[in-house]
Amino acid sequence: MRSLIFSLGLMCLSTLSNAFEAEDHAVFGDEDAGQVLRIISTADIAFFKPMIQSYLSDHPDVAVDYTVASSSELMRALYEEDLSFDLAISSAMDLQTKLANDGLAQRHSSSQTQNLPDWAVWNEMVFAFTQEPAAFVISNKAFEGLPLPENRQQLINILRQNPEIFRGRVGTYDIRQSGSGYLFATQDARASDTYWRLTEVIGTLDPKLYCCTADMIDDVVSGELAIAYNVLASYAEQSAQSDAFTIILPSDFAIVMLRTVLIPTSSEKPELAAGFLDFVLSQTFPRGTSPLLQSTMLDDANQNALHRIRLGPGLLVYLDQFKNRSFIAEWESAILQD
Amino acid sequence: MTAPTTKGSIRQRLLILLLVNAAVVGLLLYLVVQSVARQIAQESQDNILAASAISILDSARVTGGEISIDLPYSALSMLDSVTDERAFYAIRLNDEFLSGYENLPRPGDYVGGNTVFQSAAYLGEDVRIASTRRSFATDQGQAFLEISVAQTLTGMNRTLTRISSISFGVGIGFFVLSALMAMLIARSTTRPLHRLTASVSRRGPSDLSPVAAPVPSEMAPLVSSLNNFMSRLQLSLSRSEDFIAEAAHRVRTPLAIVRTQAEITLRRVEKPENRQAVREMIRAIDESSRTAGQLLDHAMVSFRTDHLSNETVNLDVLAQETVERLQPLSELREVEVKVVRLDPAAIRGDSILLQSALLNLLDNALKYSSRDSSVEVSVEKDDTEIRIEISDTGPGFPDLDSGQLLERFARGANAEGVVGSGLGLTIVDEVVRAHGGTLTLSNKTGGGACVVLSFPLG
Structure with missing residues (x-):
């Protein structure tokens, strides 16, 4: 039945191969530990490792099996292939909401979840534990002598006025491949028309399209890109070569994505999963010590300009195949101007 | 004096009837308030679902003979605005499924309009579904575009729980208030009876005058029977006293004559046994005459104490x-x-x-x-x-x-x-x-x- 109702636009993303593809895999803790917690996540191992290690130091009898997959592969693993994972961590809020909405997530309630702010929990199924704004990441070298853009309009002007600098050196998500990219794009478009103007301008500059934030940052660091648009600021902040670029939260509005975690119904150890979930939340709220969240950027930003994406069925709208098809068509016509 | 045999009590009966009445009305109130409020809550949920479905329908247009739908963001986000709700939708053209959740239950017949509602279970939860449809001219001819939107009942159930407890409170409150009133009513209803009882039992032993204090009209027949009875009693008492007095009076005079004669006889009689018999006769006569005198006295006292x-x-x-x-x-x-x-x-x-x-x-x-x-x-x-x-x-x-x-x-x-x-x-x-x-x-x-x-x- 699940495969029958699975009628998402993301089907066209995952071409023809049927088995879900993991990008990376690691096991933390004692291999012979009594219990193994199986996590599927869109976050890189390096990104999430501190959290797992911190958890394991308190729970030596647990091993964590950590699988990294793209958000659409994560969706496929849980939705289509019914694989068993104890926790699903994803930055694709829409897909996480879809999993919960369609009855593939377990409810979880504890003293920890009771204290969450409203925006951080949906239906006792989906829990947000990071706030990650989408930012401009600008190569310091490429922008020598240029004013730094503070908002989208300024970025448009700079791009228009300096096509010789930026041709082939603007990077952004390929929203056909990246769930996060699609989410940012749709929320951008919902918030302002400027998004489409910017996309068209980027389209004229022969942009590079990426699947992942990390690749974009790497290319900014290497100098291949002058600017990357809609990059997860949290990744950029953690980059080792952060002096090579500047992260700018657009002052008109900055989309804030929430990285969320849920316990799939396929979990074989829901209690262990709930324990880990509560641990993650305790590191995060209120003002926890999560190594993931030491973002000074959010604190400094104008709070009114932060557009936190709201968890809820509204996110399902852009997963509708009509909507998805028409949005991607529009995006393609703006960005692919060959 | 023997205690009257009693069967039941007016006050108790009244109280029980009033309490039963209050309980029944309280229960009815509870049920009515609950069902009305449920209906209203259901209607408001239905209205939101209908608005959502219609907004999707309104976003549909035919371009080049094909239907395209630009699902409005608000169509689904509005379903989640107050409480976290799971939301489902299905878009169908005639019987062909276009988008959304294919297995979402379809409505039965469209009776009385183009929007219908149903309750169903879907993906393990109870949901409310609104469906609406409109006819479009496509390249395959006229076709009905049907939009179904469904929502889980978290908020609805929360509302219903609140309504239930409110209406329960209303029912109980009504009952308690009515019970208090019932006690007051029962007491005030039987008060004239108690007053009458008190006024009758306060009377002196020989007070047979009619009850003059005003009584409620329902008690008037009882009181007038009572008065009637007492006046008959009074009459019969005074008649018998008159009779006793008359009898005593009539007996006394002849007794005096008989005594005088007996004394004269005593002087004449000489045989001791005869003298003894006459003495005893005189003694008996004395006793009778004394009794008659006291009876007269008593009748006189009774008369004079009354006046x-x-x-x-x-x-x-x-x-x-x-x-x-x-x-x-x-x-x-x-x-x-x-x-x-x-x-x-x-x-x-x-x-x-x-x-x-x-x-x-x-x-x-x-x-x-x-x-x-x-x-x-x-x-x-x-x-x-x-x-x-x-x-x-x-x-x-x-x-x-x-x-x-x-x-x-x-x-x-x-x-x-x-x-x-x-x-x-x-x-x-x-x-x-x-x-x-x-x-x-x-x-x-x-x-x-x-x-x-x-x-x-x-």
């Missing part, structure tokens, strides 16, 4: 007169009557009655005294009362325990061989009470009876 005259009576004078009047009798019985003390004492009352009472008391004292003994009479007055005390050296009262001696025709256990009717103390008691006083009977420690009449002053 008590209100003159000043000097009790000291009255006592002196009474002692003098009984002088012949005391001499005959060789009993000395000593007036020990005579304080001047005046009260308002009926001198004939009071004298009759004193006569009876002195007569009793003389009767029960042995020869050569004495009877003492005193009239004392202090700040609070006037006391008339008459004491003798006779055998005293045998049984002081009860008020039995004051009943009509009751005689003490030691009265045998003494002429008497048993009416004497009854008369005294009635007279004293009619004057607001009390009669106290006691025995002296050295032997002999002591009777005290006390009349409070003021």
